[in-house]
Amino acid sequence: MEDTKKIYLDYAATTPTDPEVIAAMQPYFFDSFGNPSSIHSFGQDAKKGIEDARQKLASFLGAKPAEIVFTSGGTESDNMSLIAVAHENAQKGNHIITTRIEHHAVLEPARLLQKQGMKVTYVKTSKEGLVDPSDIKKAITAKTILISVMHANNEIGTIQPIAEIGRIAREKGIYFHSDAVQTIGHIPVKTDELNVDLLSLSAHKFYGPKGVGALYIRKGTRIGNYLYGGDQENGRRASTHNTAGIVGLGKAIELCEKQMDAEAKLQIQLRDTLIREIPERVQEVVLNGHPTQRLPNNVNFSIRYIEGESLLLNLDMLGIAASTGSACTSTSLEPSHVLLAIGLPHEIAHGSLRLTLGRWSKKSDVEQFLHYLPEVVEKLRAMSPLYHKK
Amino acid sequence: MEGYSNKLMEYFLHPRNVGEIENPSGKGRVGNVVCGDIMELYIKVENNIITDAKFKTLGCGAAIATSSIVTEMVKGKTLDEALKVSNKAVVEALGGLPQHKLHCSVLAEQALKAAIEDYQSKQAGGARS
Numbered sequence: 001m002e003d004t005k006k007i008y009l010d011y012a013a014t015t016p017t018d019p020e021v022i023a024a025m026q027p028y029f030f031d032s033f034g035n036p037s038s039i040h041s042f043g044q045d046a047k048k049g050i051e052d053a054r055q056k057l058a059s060f061l062g063a064k065p066a067e068i069v070f071t072s073g074g075t076e077s078d079n080m081s082l083i084a085v086a087h088e089n090a091q092k093g094n095h096i097i098t099t100r101i102e103h104h105a106v107l108e109p110a111r112l113l114q115k116q117g118m119k120v121t122y123v124k125t126s127k128e129g130l131v132d133p134s135d136i137k138k139a140i141t142a143k144t145i146l147i148s149v150m151h152a153n154n155e156i157g158t159i160q161p162i163a164e165i166g167r168i169a170r171e172k173g174i175y176f177h178s179d180a181v182q183t184i185g186h187i188p189v190k191t192d193e194l195n196v197d198l199l200s201l202s203a204h205k206f207y208g209p210k211g212v213g214a215l216y217i218r219k220g221t222r223i224g225n226y227l228y229g230g231d232q233e234n235g236r237r238a239s240t241h242n243t244a245g246i247v248g249l250g251k252a253i254e255l256c257e258k259q260m261d262a263e264a265k266l267q268i269q270l271r272d273t274l275i276r277e278i279p280e281r282v283q284e285v286v287l288n289g290h291p292t293q294r295l296p297n298n299v300n301f302s303i304r305y306i307e308g309e310s311l312l313l314n315l316d317m318l319g320i321a322a323s324t325g326s327a328c329t330s331t332s333l334e335p336s337h338v339l340l341a342i343g344l345p346h347e348i349a350h351g352s353l354r355l356t357l358g359r360w361s362k363k364s365d366v367e368q369f370l371h372y373l374p375e376v377v378e379k380l381r382a383m384s385p386l387y388h389k390k
Numbered sequence: 391m392e393g394y395s396n397k398l399m400e401y402f403l404h405p406r407n408v409g410e411i412e413n414p415s416g417k418g419r420v421g422n423v424v425c426g427d428i429m430e431l432y433i434k435v436e437n438n439i440i441t442d443a444k445f446k447t448l449g450c451g452a453a454i455a456t457s458s459i460v461t462e463m464v465k466g467k468t469l470d471e472a473l474k475v476s477n478k479a480v481v482e483a484l485g486g487l488p489q490h491k492l493h494c495s496v497l498a499e500q501a502l503k504a505a506i507e508d509y510q511s512k513q514a515g516g517a518r519s
Contacts, residue, residue: 307426309450310402317403326426326450333425333490347423383408383454385419385430385446 006319007365011297011358012154012182013323017248018207018359024251025209028244036241037232046243053250060253061199062190063216069233070246073213074181077200078105078148080215080226080237081177085146085198086113088224089175093143095119099131100341101153103179105200107337110148119143127343128290129158133165144174151180151189151199155325155338155354156289157298159183166195175221181205181213182295185256187264197221203245207359208252212245259359264296267357270366274299274355281374288339288352297357300325302339302348305387306380311353314376320369323354347386393488394451401455401484406462409444416512418504421497427453431461431501435509440464440472445501452491456498459483469506475499 008016028049034042036050051065058065071077086096098110100122110120121139125131131149140147147169152159162178169176177198180189185206191199198221202213217223223236230238278301279285288300303311308326315322325336326349334340335349344352355369381387394402415435421428427449434442443461447454460480464472477495481487487495 305448307449307453310454313399313402313451333493335426345423346426350423350426383405383446384448385428386423386448 006321007368008321008360009355009357009365009369010321010323011361012205012295012354012356014204014210015207015358016360017204017209018252018255020255021208021248021251025244025248028247032243036243037230046241049243049247049250050241053246056250056254056257057214060184060189060257061216062192064219067191067216067219069215069217069236070241070249071213071215071237072211072242074103074179074200074202074205075105076226077202077213077215078103078177078179079109080223081198081200082106082109082113082146082148084224084226084236085175085177085222086118088222089145093141093145095121095141095143096146096148097121097123097136097139097144098148099123099125099150101125101129101131101156101158101338102148102150103154103181106148106150106179123149125158125342128293129153129156129288129338129342130290130293131160131165133161133168136165137168140168140172140174144172146175146177148177148179151178151183151194152187152295152298153289153338154182155336155352156300156342157182157294158290159187159293159295162194162196169197170195182298185253185260186296187260191216191218198223203249203252206252206256209245209248212242212249214249263359267296267361270357270361270363271296271299273363273366274370277370278373281370282377286348288342288344295356297361299355299357301353302344303351303353303377304348305384306351306377308350308352310380311351311376314379315369315372318372318376320372323356325352325354326350393491395485397483397485398452398455398487401458402451405445405454405458407444407458408446410446411442411444414505416505416507416509418501418506418508420500420504421449421453426450427494427497429453429457429497429501431457431498431505433464433502433505433509435469438468440467440469443505449494450491452487452494453497455484456480456487456494457501460498460502464502469509472502473506475502 032045034046036047054065175197184201197218199216204210227238284304308324339349411432414432430446445457447457477499480495
């Protein structure tokens with residue numbers, strides 16, 4: 001991140017691990033290397049690191065330490081929420097409600113459960129990507145056992161009315177899961193205020209290490225075990241703890257708790273500069289997502305008459321890292337399901353550009369990007385058979 | 391990008407023969423907005439030889455590079471020779487393509503064939519009138 005020639009605008013993909021986090025993790029590779037399940041002092045040293053991290057995360061969430069299960073990341077937490085809740089509550093019902101814009105880590109297990117006989121309703125969103133809580137309410141049946149709605153969307157940044165959806169779920173006695181991978185460490189997330197029963201998070205999205213995450217499980221929630229063969233995490237998730245990773249997660253959330261508000265304030269300024277300036281400098285662009293109800297660090301535009309991968313590769317050559325929902329960057333050849341779900345036609349979805357800011361983003365990064373964008377777009381549009389200069 | 395050869399990146403970043411030919415002898419357009427790739431290929435034919443070729447492409451790096459290199463490959467060729475330029479030859483010329491990008495080379499071949507067919511059908515039409 002010290003390389004001043006390179007500009008990183010892809011913090012939603014992953015963040016650098018904060019040097020303070022790395023320092024906190026360091027002792028757990030050699031000095032305190034013990035297996036936290038061992039009763040000797042080596043093991044207990046490691047266990048203390050894990051329990052401190054659990055306490056820190058619980059404090060951030062306003063939850064109890066016993067309600068935290070450490071996992072390998074957001075994908076596992078999402079998979080576990082759907083699969084282990086559905087299996088454990090199969091006697092109660094066979095219906096799940098989720099949305100069309102969820103991460104694949106929710107959508108794919110939902111499809112797996114459908115194959116196993118579960119019914120799944122995929123609720124639509126507005127063109128800004130907002131879920132209407134009344135649509136969730138309407139989808140509820142006597143057989144509904146779980147509702148899963150992400151806190152904020154990873155592509156377009158729209159923040160959902162989670163507290164209200166959670167209230168509806170609670171009134172009906174239905175478990176409510178939220179994938180908060182994009183919000184944890186960036187905006188306040190209190191499990192009691194959001195009325196969630198399950199909440200997924202991933203350390204590498206908030207300046208912690210990759211390969212570690214957590215699932216908040218409200219006390220009393222009926223959920224099956226997910227990995228078998230050990231009694232770690234009260235048997236819910238067997239496997240020797242990733243001690244250093246968990247300690248890193250704890251340090252990362254502690255730093256976020258202190259710095260988050262100030263960081264968000266700065267990121268909102270940079271975000272709004274981009275949202276204001278991109279249409280000033282490049283014609284025929286469309287902002288994707290909600291204008292205000294969006295993550296402090298997320299910008300997503302569709303740029304007409306060009307394709308996302310070409311745009312990304314050209315920016316990369318200039319040292320600028322960004323992201324796209326274009327099909328051409330995936331092997332499926334389908335553009336982002338999120339952009340299609342909010343009603344973008346294929347050709348507009350293919351030309352999307354996502355910029356996400358973070359702890360080390362500077363005003364000069366945004367200025368540099370804005371300086372280069374018009375020439376890159378111009379170059380690609382000059383090649384485009386659909387573009388006719390106005 | 392993973393799987394893109396240096397040669398492909400060269401043709402993508404500095405594509406040859408970008409643009410349109412005014413009053414082309416033939417023009418081919420393939421692809422569609424749904425799949426995200428659209429290629430337009432223009433040829434100028436004199437005495438059965440392709441004397442000029444240009445392209446315009448909306449698409450990914452592979453789509454732009456394949457359409458650019460195919461214009462280079464057919465210049466100076468007779469129509470019969472040009473019709474034999476296959477998508478495999480395009481892939482080889484670029485030093486390979488990732489598996490999921492092979493369809494771009496197929497599009498390039500189709501765009502070329504469409505341009506030649508357009509020319510030939512114009513010729514046939516001209517002969518009748």
